[in-house]
Amino acid sequence: MNIRPYEPEDQTAVLDLWERCGLIDSDSRAVAITDLNRKLQVQPDLFLVGVLGEEVIATAMAGYDGHRGHLYYLAVCPQHQRQGYGRQIVSQVDKLLHERGCHRLTLFVSNDNLVVTGFYERLGFEHNEVISMGRFTGK
Numbered sequence: 001m002n003i004r005p006y007e008p009e010d011q012t013a014v015l016d017l018w019e020r021c022g023l024i025d026s027d028s029r030a031v032a033i034t035d036l037n038r039k040l041q042v043q044p045d046l047f048l049v050g051v052l053g054e055e056v057i058a059t060a061m062a063g064y065d066g067h068r069g070h071l072y073y074l075a076v077c078p079q080h081q082r083q084g085y086g087r088q089i090v091s092q093v094d095k096l097l098h099e100r101g102c103h104r105l106t107l108f109v110s111n112d113n114l115v116v117t118g119f120y121e122r123l124g125f126e127h128n129e130v131i132s133m134g135r136f137t138g139k
């Protein structure tokens, strides 16, 4: 798998991949497009796609805020899962963050997707005993 930064031409392939992986559905596609376009404005080099031949089969969107690195939209196409591609693209994120002086990577797992925690444990992630909270800014 060749890993490179996301390009605008990848948009449809990436959205289709996320839908196949259950990260979005047809209703949240518009929100995801906004996410993609915003990411092109901020650290776009930390938004990676994994390509096999011509096909985008994996994504990982990361960011570094000067304190911690964060990982979002990790996905590997269902028919290519369990072949090491998830580990490979997270490893590339890890390398890019470390090069920027980021020494800790955190991520969120939805309560309805706890099955994925086994994957992160295999990659050395530990459970943080925290509750994630959020709201829109400007309130």
Ligand SMILES: CC(C)(COP(=O)(O)OP(=O)(O)OC[C@H]1O[C@@H](n2cnc3c(N)ncnc32)[C@H](O)[C@@H]1OP(=O)(O)O)[C@@H](O)C(=O)NCCC(=O)NCCS
Pocket: 021, 022, 023, 073, 074, 075, 076, 077, 080, 081, 082, 083, 084, 085, 086, 087, 088, 108, 109, 110, 113, 115, 116, 117, 118, 119, 120, 122, 123
């Ligand atoms: C999570 C995901 C990216 C993993 O990708 P993948 O390419 O299948 O993972 P890998 O093949 O690199 O697996 C790496 C290791 O984790 C293990 N693993 C993978 N999925 C696992 C799971 N669901 N539970 C337990 N272990 C898992 C593999 O067996 C492998 O173990 P080993 O190499 O130590 O023997 C993929 O399952 C996916 O896209 N899921 C749907 C989207 C999603 O939930 N994303 C995460 C949002 S927080």
